[in-house]
Amino acid sequence: MTVHFPFQNSYSALPDSFFARVAPTPVAAPRLIKLNRPLAVQLGLDPDVLETPEGAEILAGKTVPAGADPIAMAYAGHQFGNFVPQLGDGRAILLGEVIDKDGVRRDIQLKGSGPTPFSRRGDGRAALGPVLREYIVSEAMFALGIPTTRSLAAVVTGEHVIRETALPGAVLTRVASSHIRVGTFQFFAARRDTEAVRRLADHVIPRHYPELSGTERPYHALLAGVVARQADLVARWLLVGFIHGVMNTDNSSISGETIDYGPCAFMDAYNPAQVFSSIDEMGRYAYANQPRIALWNLTRLAECLLQLFGEEQEKAVEQAQEILGAFPETFSKAYQAGLRRKVGLFTERDGDEALIQDLLDTMAKNQADFTLTFRKLGDAAGDPAADDARAEFMDPADFDDWARRWHERTAWEPQTAAERQAAMHAINPIFIPRNHRVEAVIQAAVNNDDYAPFEELVKVLAKPYQDQPEYEAYADPPLPDERVLQTFCGT
Template identity: 90%
Template sequence: MTVHIPFQNSYSALPDSFFARVAPTPVAAPRLIKLNRPLALQLGLDPDLLETPEGAEILAGKTVPSGADPIAMAYAGHQFGNFVPQLGDGRAILLGEVIDRHGLRRDIQLKGSGPTPFSRRGDGRAALGPVLREYIVSEAMFALGIPTTRSLAAVVTGEQVFRETALPGAVLTRVASSHIRVGTFQFFAVRRDTEAVRRLADHVIARHYPELLNAERTYHGLLGAVVARQAELVARWLLVGFIHGVMNTDNSSISGETIDYGPCAFMDAYNPSQVFSSIDEMGRYAYANQPRIALWNLTRLAECLLPLFGDDQDKAVAEAQDILGAFSETFSAAYQAGLRRKVGLFTEREGDEALIQDLLDAMAKNQADFTLTFRKLAADDARSEFMDPAGFDEWAGRWHARIALEPQTAVERQAAMHAVNPLFIPRNHRVEAVIQAAVNDDDYAPFDELVKVLAKPFEEQPEYAAYADPPLPDQRVLQTFCGT
């Protein structure tokens, strides 16, 4: 049977300046190593057909399915604060869009599918390691309930790519609500193409924020909606100890999803200044900096939208500043509410914020594991995570007095805390071990098992209990690397 994907192509119907039409570059011998069958079904695709050799050829870009209109999207971006007027999809090709089982429009994109006009002298390919990392972490984020792009499939190409050394080549099939970024708006704004900015804004509103279609101030509403989604997204990152690593404006999604998993990582020991990315030498995108950087990125979006606010630019700037001013309140509300849930508080009282901050300070001082401290707190067993347990004991006394004021029983509180505090996260040493087994030995059993465990992050899985353990000193991963 022929693999059929019911593509729609609303983005490629936009003007030619929005993209370059380019087909994936065929590869030698594609082999499917992982298909996300539940996601395939959600997209209305037949997973059995996608697992055939014909399906592997489509997922590797060797064959372009009927109905696809492959394009590389144009965008610009601030990279570590430095503006680059033209970036674009240098190793990714959007095949098209499908309407999923829930009636939502979803992009299907191949990442690592060959050079495009935006490749900037790159080969347009992806190595196996970064493909597996993105598959693992994006699906883990989905299971944690965090808005994210998702991974439909990983395919090895039968070819090598050359970075510091020769590595197996691979292609990731990525699914997103869209791949429109802050940098997409910047691409047109820097060229003073206000009509293209308007066209893009109208497309985004129709696709992601249709409730604004009849709003009195549509473009003001768009900025406000993106601010709210980004504020809530970054709060969710912090609540699970996630560090994106490369929060450039071209990696900031207009839909409010986590996008572009490069040197991303989850913290082991709690450290607000934690940086893993090898290219973030100044710590711009450190864990605790992420809210500030998100607002910085949103300010760049506001600058792009100013011409759409009206002819009076002073008034437009004041209005944009007012909208941006909502970020801190939205972020703080989401973050503090999440922290209260993590420590078992379901009502809000004066002093709660200080109480929780005292715990975080003690965790940082004692190098307590971020994930396990909160998980064990539900069973009142977090003391073991602290180098100086006495420091925890003093805080725990105040916490016990506070939770005594809550209406929930101990059993109810523990269940609620377990529902928001994961036991299993994609720990860096586990991810690296999976990658090494695949790259060095063509062994995907560790990858499959890790993906399976991470699909149920809040559940006790006794047979996989070791996956919850933090790394031993000789297992610690101190740096993560971008895949380009």
């Protein structure tokens, strides 16, 4: 059987300055760990063929499939606020693009497939742990309904990579609407290559914002479109307790997808200042800072696009500021609407925002589990006598005071108790990729070559909103000795 990828590549048709042509580096003994069969079918690929040894060789980068045009994309970026004029794909190679069954163009990229001209003395490889983390979390985000890159496959290479110690090597096959970032625009803007910025924008608009094609001011509209998507995306992150961990501009996708799952994590106890990333020593990318940082990143994109707004610089700056000015309201509307739904409020009344903020403040004070508090509120919405939620609070009396006011407010809603509970359970997950569970999966795989825990966790997280009694332990927060205090970048 032959593995067939129906490539229809477009990015590699752009000028050579946009990328470096480079093939994946062959590996010793590739072995497939996991194939995302439903995603393969969605991409028009044959999962049975991909699961053969020939398929594993392609997914590991040992063999390049027909029609591929392997490239490493060029980009720059602000990393923790410091501008680096050249970054690029240092350990990822874009094999090509396919049109999926919904007519959406999707990148297929190998992550950990060997050095590129952008590797900056790195080995271009990935260790098994970060590959499993990205597979687990990106697919969990998809199941949660959050725009994200996807994971098609994970393969071990039969080789070791050297980090602090020798670790099993692996390759992740990542799928995205594209891998174009704010940093991609920065790469050309930093070189004052206006024509390349224009060429990139002209590629992005029909690919990600086709409704803007033919508009009078397409580049203004492009900035507005990216602002709107990023505002909505970050609101969705906050509503499930997600912390990206490294919101550099090179990790900010133009398509509005979550990309680059390095030191990411989901909160257990609610804490607006929560940081997990070992490299975020100043808390720049803390949970509550994410909206502000998203706007900061979008401002860097606006700076790149100014040269396309017109020759009058002062007017261009005013126009960009006006577009960026929409971010706070767009984010706030999405976030507040999501919070109202999380607590079972489907109409708007004065005092709602204060009521919800009081809950969040009480949760922070009492170190209440973010996910379980909202899930158990759904139980209480269906049965006012249910008091499981109060167990999440160190001082249950604090919750009782808030719950009394909440029940008074929900009495004004038109839904029945059963309808409210069903609606709340449909948006408040019970299962998230808790850090201690992810870490346990990684340790079993790295230390014992045991992937059964990985398979089970992926299975549970595919249905985050459904009660799964046989897997109810996966909903539990960590015990004190299980807490993961730091997460680490995949490099």
